[in-house]
Amino acid sequence: MASNNNGDRAPLRNPATTPVWPSRNGPSLTPSNRIPSAYSADHAVPASSSTMADTPTPTRALVTTGSAAAAAPSDNNATDQTVALRSRTFDTPAGHNLPFYLTPTPQHRLATPASARLPQFYESLTIGRNAALDEAVTNAVDSAVEEAKEKCEKQHQEELEKQRQDLTKSASDDMCKVTQQCESLKEENKSLAEDKKKQAESIKNLTEENTALKKKNQNLVERKNALKKDSQKLKSESATNEKNNQDLTKDNQKKAEKLMEYESQKTTNERQNQGLRHANQGLQHANQKLHEDKNHLQHANQKLQGDKKHLKENKEKLKEENIKLQKDLDVSKKRLGRYDALHKSVVTFLDDMEKPR
Helix, strand or coil: CEECCCCCEECECCHHHCEECCCCCCCCCCHHHECCCECCCCCCCCCCCCCCCECCCCCCCCCCHHHHHHHCCCCCCHHHHHHHHHHCCCCCCCCCCCCHHHCCCCCCCCCCCHHHHHHHHHHHHHHHHHHHHHHHHHHHHHHHHHHHHHHHHHHHHHHHHHHHHHHHHHHHHHHHHHHHHHHHHHHHHHHHHHHHHHHHHHHHHHHHHHHHHHHHHHHHHHHHHHHHHHHHHHHHHHHHHHHHHHHHHHHHHHHHHHHHHHHHHHHHHHHHHHHHHHHHHHCCCCHHHHHHHHHHHHHHHHHHHHHHHHHHHHHHHHHHHHHHHHHHHHHHHHHHHHHHHHHHHHHHHHHHHHCCC
């Protein structure tokens, strides 16, 4: 279907009766230079007045500017729309479907044959209507292009608005994440500050403890030195006591030897007394001499008694001194044992102090 100049739909004519015209380059007819077959019945010219030959050649349907603009696809590409619109335009030199009574050629002139008048008729028709057709097609194409541009611009604006909303949402989400991260970092910084404060307090306490330990270590070193001095002093006293004990032992041995001598002398004296008694018995008949000897012996006996008494006293004194020396020796041994134990404990303590921790 095609539209006339008034925009009304008109039925297509029979292709068998559709007139055609020859091309400008020659009298040959092709499907591309046939006249469109959309003619209105009320605009048709009587067959007696027509100067065109009825050639039974099939043609394709007429597509006008209005129908082409209405049938144009809504594509964003203006070039494709232009091509689509131009592909639906007329393929005839006239460029428009016009009734014969609107042509400038008088329809009642039959002086020349129709084959001779056809090129001039269609040339005049083309000259008169090509400008209007081109303008209409250009306006339709421009309108379609503008609509496509507006649609593309609107779609572009919608996409930009959607992208802006997406970016705004993404930025908002990012800001929320950044805010959460900032809060987390603030909490971490606060925790780190508290840890740092605790570490500073711990370092301060450790420093104080270290100072106290250094002072204690210094005191222990001083005590160690004092104990070393005491140990050396105790060793010196122990050596002195040992020497004194040795001297006392020697004195005791000497006194024991003297005591043995006194015992031996006593035994000798007893034997002498026994011999004297035997001699006194043997010398009984020499009274004077015996009397003198007796006096002498009595005097000697008295002296011996005195010596015996003196020896007894010395023996008692030696016993007492021996007991006292034995007690002193026991005390010295006990004291020496305590000194040795104390010395060993001090040496062990010092060795433990010198061991690395």
